Amino acid sequence: MPEVTLRQMRYFVAIVDLGSVTAAAAACHVSQGAASMAVADLEKAVGVTLLVRSRSRKVAPTAAGVEFAAHARTVLEQVEEAQEAVRDQGGAIRGLLRVGVSLTMSPRVVPPLIEHFTTEHPLVELSFVEGAPDALQEQLRAGRLDLALLYSWQTDPDLEQIQIASVRLHVMLPAGHRLADQDSVWLRDIVDEPAVLLDVPPTAERMITTVESAGLAIKVGWRSANMDTIRTIVGRGLGYSFANSIPATGATFDGHKVVYKPVADKTPANAIMAVVPAGQKLPRRVKVAINALKTTEPQR
Structure with missing residues (x-):
């Protein structure tokens, strides 16, 4: 045979x-x-x-x-890991690291990850794919990704999840909004205005459920899959939105400004998660990526 x-x-x-x-x-x-x-x-x-x-x-x-x-x-990855262990014996890490990341989280985690591997582990070939959570987790199951970075409420239970950092839900408001000077914002004070929701499943549905769990009804004005578009709509004073990853600047595409305020209501816990195949030994480069993100995230 x-x-x-x-x-x-x-x-x-x-x-x-x-x-x-x-x-x-x-x-x-x-x-x-x-x-x-x-x-x-x-x-x-x-x-x-x-x-x-x-x-x-x-x-x-x-x-x-x-x-x-x-x-x-799996076989090819295990062979590569065996070669790496014998060749380097704890020294330089090398090989391909394929990372999937949700669209809204990408600006937060991808640049520091690239910087870390470029500086500390130049023999690792890092590639990343941005996409919707469901598609990324399918690629992870199929072995096309080594690691996916998602919010905990986007993850599927059959995959192993490692917490990187907790996050808090924020309301995005135009800089001149009546609540822009508040330390935090109650949902009841904002839901009568048009909401601009991220149209990347399951984000919009999850936000609607979060508001409804507070006994309120959300008024959806528009949906967009592009956070720049959402920021620009909000910056023009046409509505509000939600965000978990807060940019360092509130500038919009057309020069307006938005501000981010924590939601005062108690909302479901959420976190940045490293998602990996369940029951598999993690390659060294994946462990290094997870540890690097754990180190950089608390500094934000």
């Missing part, structure tokens, strides 16, 4: 991720023929079809291919 090799798994995973034999071959620095032959040998070895080809020359994994790719990624 033919044996499955690491080379076959590496090429196969690349094809699944890139959706093209040509692109995968280029990424792996081999010929297209070599990549195709490796996958053909792999399918013979496992005895099932792993990829389907379309007329547009795109390829997609079969159900068996999706399952095999997840296991193959």
Whole structure:
């Protein structure tokens, strides 16, 4: 019976991720023929079809291919970790670190993470993907990400969660608002005005539930998936919004200003979480990333 090799798994995973034999071959620095032959040998070895080809020359994994790719990624990662442990013996950290981060949290956590690895661990190749929580957690389950950074109320229970820092819900107001000078804002004093909600599930729904749990009804004026758009609408005095990550400046895209005030009501606890696959040993570079964020977040 033919044996499955690491080379076959590496090429196969690349094809699944890139959706093209040509692109995968280029990424792996081999010929297209070599990549195709490796996958053909792999399918013979496992005895099932792993990829389907379309007329547009795109390829997609079969159900068996999706399952095999997840296991193959784990094997490849474990081999890389073994090589790293023997090679470095506690010294320099290297390898690929793939981080997923929610859109609104990205400006808060990605720049310091890049700075840390560029300065302290230059042999680590850090890449990041910004997106909606559900999509990022699916990529984490599929092995396309090593780590996802999300708010606790965005996370799924089947994944392991490590708290980075707690956060407090704030109201975003135009700088000239009647409540802008308050130390904090009660929801009852703001809900009659139009709310501008972040249209990235489950954020808007969660904010509506939070307000309703206080016995109030929210008046949704507009929704947007872009925080710059939300800030600009609020800065013009057209409504208010909510935020967990507070920028260092209140300037909007068009030169207006907003202010951020803590919500005075008791709201559900929330935190920045490092989300990783459950039951798996974390690579050193993932542990380093988590510890780096824990160090920088309390200073904010």
